[in-house]
Amino acid sequence: MRFATDPFGRKSNLPAAHRRNSKPLSLRVPAPKFRPGDTPDFSGLNLSAPGAAARPEIDAPAASMRALAFDLIRVLDANGQAVGPWDPRLDVETLKRGLKAMQLTRAYDDRMFRAQRQGKTSFYMKCTGEEAVAVAQTLALHADDMTFPTYRQQGILITRDYPLVDMMNQIYSNAKDPMLGRQLPVMYATREYGFFSISGNLATQFSQAVGWAMASAYKGDDRICAAWIGDGSTAEGDFHHALNFASVYRAPVLLNIVNNQWAISSFAGLSAGDGETFAARAIGYGLPALRVDGNDFLAVYAATHWAAERARANLGATVIELFTYRAEGHSTSDDPSKYRPKDEAQAWPLGDPIARLAQHLMALGTWSPADQAALEKACEVQVRTAQKQAEANGVLGSGQRPSPASMFEGVYKEQPWHILRQRQESGV
Amino acid sequence: MRFATDPFGRKSNLPAAHRRNSKPLSLRVPAPKFRPGDTPDFSGLNLSAPGAAARPEIDAPAASMRALAFDLIRVLDANGQAVGPWDPRLDVETLKRGLKAMQLTRAYDDRMFRAQRQGKTSFYMKCTGEEAVAVAQTLALHADDMTFPTYRQQGILITRDYPLVDMMNQIYSNAKDPMLGRQLPVMYATREYGFFSISGNLATQFSQAVGWAMASAYKGDDRICAAWIGDGSTAEGDFHHALNFASVYRAPVLLNIVNNQWAISSFAGLSAGDGETFAARAIGYGLPALRVDGNDFLAVYAATHWAAERARANLGATVIELFTYRAEGHSTSDDPSKYRPKDEAQAWPLGDPIARLAQHLMALGTWSPADQAALEKACEVQVRTAQKQAEANGVLGSGQRPSPASMFEGVYKEQPWHILRQRQESGV
Amino acid sequence: MIQALNSALDVMMARDPDVLTFGEDVGYFGGVFRVTEGLQQRYGATRCFDAPISEAGLVAAAIGMGAYGLRPVVEIQFADYIYPAFDQIVSEAARLRYRSAGEFTSPITIRTPYGGGIYGGQTHSQSPEALFAHVAGLKVVIPSTPHDAKGLLIAAIEEDDPVIFLEPKRIYNGPFDGHHDRPIEPWSRHPAGETPEGYYRIPLGQAAIVRSGSAVTVLAYGTMVHVALAAALESGIDAEILDLRTIWPVDIEAIVASVKKTGRCVIVHEATRTSGFGAELAALVQEHCFYHLEAPIARVTGWDTPYPHVFEWEYFPGPARVGAALRRVLEG
Amino acid sequence: MIQALNSALDVMMARDPDVLTFGEDVGYFGGVFRVTEGLQQRYGATRCFDAPISEAGLVAAAIGMGAYGLRPVVEIQFADYIYPAFDQIVSEAARLRYRSAGEFTSPITIRTPYGGGIYGGQTHSQSPEALFAHVAGLKVVIPSTPHDAKGLLIAAIEEDDPVIFLEPKRIYNGPFDGHHDRPIEPWSRHPAGETPEGYYRIPLGQAAIVRSGSAVTVLAYGTMVHVALAAALESGIDAEILDLRTIWPVDIEAIVASVKKTGRCVIVHEATRTSGFGAELAALVQEHCFYHLEAPIARVTGWDTPYPHVFEWEYFPGPARVGAALRRVLEG
């Protein structure tokens, strides 16, 4: 039993009949379709028609609905009409609440972004164009359902009426910052509002959320839990752990993938694999997957509600891909014109979530351009008022901030000897 | 915009129409069907008929062959006949080579297991019942293709004619141990034979293999690479990283999941998710998946060869699930009768890979029970002869071992000052 | 020590429905070292269960459960396999209280067998305690007897902060003083082998003086406590031996009091030397006792190599090496 | 320093087709700190490319490439995000040569910006060097000037063992001595800001005496070298300042020679104190220079808390704190 020699003179144990010359291999490095200078063209995008995706019963087996991982759930059509089985048939009050929360989120983002540019804080991150994700999803959950967000779901807090002033206090690291000045701006946390501490380390919350849901199930509670992750962050191991644990223990959790197509300068093709959807990841875990137009408030609401009902019925987790577009830079430290066409956001065919919901309300005859202008104005005023209040507590660098001694507290429940001595050494 | 109160007296922002009483949740902890004392019954198992699975062209798009992730590629039927499109039509010489390598692997395992029981080494791991995986796959690769194995692919070394004596020297940590006594038994490594250093840390090799394949592609080489992982180990993040990187960079790598249904005492349901196959994991990455009867030498060969041709043609990675059964304990430290029925291995409907290939050869008329008995005897003799030679170099505890000073070498290419001083301090 | 740890889990699961435990092979099988044996039978599969082979996943699940309000105890099968969970432990569990200003905490316990002496090769023998001692927000506990193991594990589970609980697997079944060539001693013959029934706790952060002496202070923990005792006995040196029990926050008062008394100090651990926890101990001792020190502080440790299978006893810092250090420091 | 690092990569990619580099956002965009700017254009997308957000995955890929025979250089976007890759670094890259008896090696370089001073909060400010110094098989390098950065990075890429290359991001664009309230100085005005063109190397393992003195030895690296210089200048103390440059294996001869001369030692680093690399330095110094020491070795470090956003300058061990330690040690 000796090795044969293959055509390259190397030893080979492959039977001669199957041996072949092989051409040299080459490394494929994928790249986005459009770079600065290119004209973005999304016409090749394969989007399901509004109303086309099927809506299974919540207790249908995951294996029976694999197609939904490749379709796109859409409710609003080009005229702002709600169509198809996923229409959540929301009352106008709820629609208006959603519109207002989205508008407020956008106004808040704009002010805080500007505040960073004015040197009032070190950093900020907007969710422009993605407001429907956090807002519609929060509305479709109970108020005491738990959330494990990323830094781009400020809309949860806003929808749950967490005080804007407290959010701003955090952004400013000022004397009333609920995070005591310890955290980078946007890293909110509030137990009362069911909003888990945002981590600077991507993806870690995704598998933690599954643990929270397991705990809720273990205790016979009836609260479920939702987690969010970015398209780029799905490449981390935590994503895999989350789906596996959620599947194995049938945890009552919504695993939301916010596919805004960018991860700083990296396009979604670096984490999605070979042209596949993110929702398709769920298939291998036996989890149902819904792929949703993330800029369609009604579709997002409906999918979330479906998944929440499924979780509440003890049927386990659902993976939801929210297909959207990051309309602005990654953060105040980013300049997207360096890596993508300037006008790509405008070219995005699924539009803007606020404009589309407003259009729907108008199509229903309960909203007008004047109403919309008034809402924009009202939100701006509300944000400005809050900002004034927050700035009275200080901005970064103003000196109005939590006591420096507090920096030595809370590492542990009780301060151990070494931290006490370090505080003494520090002289604060 | 205030919170409403839900029926539980908790604040809720869900519109009244959608609010519902929910029953308490409960935690699902999955368990295997059979435990000690139960009678194993695999009759419910959904196995494709031999010959039934379709065989696509190697350049077919992954999306067109998703069904193969749920089917089972089988070639040998109950009578030992090769049937269907996956029949690799191997010549008799290759079949006999495979049979011999499997038989030798089994004989080697038996002797080394016994050696551990005799106190000649600290530890051993068998691959009984899974021999077709390493042997058929190795035969379907070129001899200089790279392999990133787990501890259960000793069959690769045996198929590639790595000296048995050297394998045993490693098991005994003796004076001629190629690993210089540094490693737990079974942690072989040999560059010449294209066998990567086995890691005690599960799953790490899976994503490393993708890096190797990327390097080969980057260099315009024509060698491809294969990696193995156990069913249980797929739960590690490295599994996810491997599939993602392989997909993104279209790496020429075979990603083999050896589903032997057990991970020490844990059943495959803890890593497979909700009743799903392991092959199905590939779908979400846009990778083709083949699910194969791992005890069917011909099916394993054919699937591996298909995937290798695909990789060589620069079409990227394939995920192969090898469905088999771990017929013996996890290792010499394990007692499987503590957690599964004693006779479960016998009840396994897909039989034993050696017996099945022998049956096939007999059906072809080129093999007889007497030939088989002679082969078994010959393998036993070969192993015993090697064992004698190896034991002449020492066994664990015999004192015949590499020089203790060598323990301070190879941490770095050159010995730094601190390790030199530690060696001096140690007095060796 | 296995029974003591099992009893601690049993006691806490009986007392507190929010305590649950999971890990690889810990459910039906009761753990590869049998620490969770019988718990699934007693408390049901939802309170003691198997986890996928995903150390990061199971620690993350524990963090989520802790955020909910439970007190999960997870097992990492070997300390050598804790690294996949490193990010979840270091970036998440350790910092959660601080970063959320107390909104969320991580009252979790991570148990894991560690250390060598069992011919486990480089991936069943490691001692990673220093890596965790460096991380603000973690407590690190290492018992050296069944009595302490039970009391400390109960205290760890009751802690409102994350605890890394390292179990010296070489002494799971009996004290081991490094004389690998002598017959194995069971815990039943050791005074601290006996474990009181029911609930008791040994507060974290308190060292124990396991041998009083005046010539030199030995700082040790885990298996090395027994090695140090043997070395003292065999060398006839009047060593005072401190069993740190909690690595961090360490009992600085006990250390300083002893070294000020003896004027000399030997530190013993099994982990690789460089940047090991012995370095911190040496730094602390010289910071606090500089003017009392009569000789350089000596470290007796594992060598700066992976743990080599066949050189187990050349690697292991046994009583001969500790004895030599004691003599050196006395001569110093 | 950015340009110097970029130049090191450029030089090595031009010299050796087996050198390639990848990481999150390093390809088209050139890295969030622009260290890889222009390399994709110059060498093509298969030699400088974006990786998925998977630190473990990209380090594993590098290990596989290294096993093949390449010399990959990977970037971890911030050192704070290196923990997901911890297992691949510690269990795999570090031990591969040893465990395979040299059959396979890991000639890989892991570059990552580290340290605070940029208002980055707790996940853009960490200094994890001690965690890697504890791991046998790794080398750890930290430059403090553009000149060193280039020469050291070239040496690191040429190393046949894995190197953790930590880049003090606070001094990417200019030396920073801790006086955050003073105008920013660019590297162009600093003598070591100039970088020779083309290939040159600074061997690993050699410290540099950046200031001679006789009163006290300061051991520092990275940004802290500049802080220590400022402290010496401002205090008027005749301090000898060593820039370690390679953290491990450290230049023990340079350290011992200096401390034996001065009899006093102050160690400065930004990482949390407990079990930080300063502990190892303190232990080594007292082991080697005990009889020459006239005062306790002092450590000036980050506090044992996460890096707190608004307390950046209370946390950062600036020249005032270093100066106080110098005085304390001189009085000691």
Ligand SMILES: Cc1ncc(C[n+]2csc(CCOP(=O)(O)OP(=O)(O)O)c2C)c(N)n1
């Ligand atoms: C573990 C880790 N790696 C890298 C980073 C740096 N980083 C911060 S945000 C980001 C991009 C995330 O993209 P995505 O997940 O798509 O979320 P998006 O920003 O688009 O909402 C990166 C790489 C990090 N914070 N944590």
Ligand SMILES: Cc1ncc(C[n+]2csc(CCOP(=O)(O)OP(=O)(O)O)c2C)c(N)n1
């Ligand atoms: C990271 C890590 N975690 C845990 C272990 C302990 N361990 C060794 S083998 C094993 C089971 C592996 O099962 P599987 O992947 O199915 O492979 P098989 O043994 O069945 O071939 C476990 C849990 C390990 N070696 N490494």
Ligand SMILES: [Mg+2]
């Ligand atoms: Mg994104």
Ligand SMILES: [Mg+2]
């Ligand atoms: Mg298995």
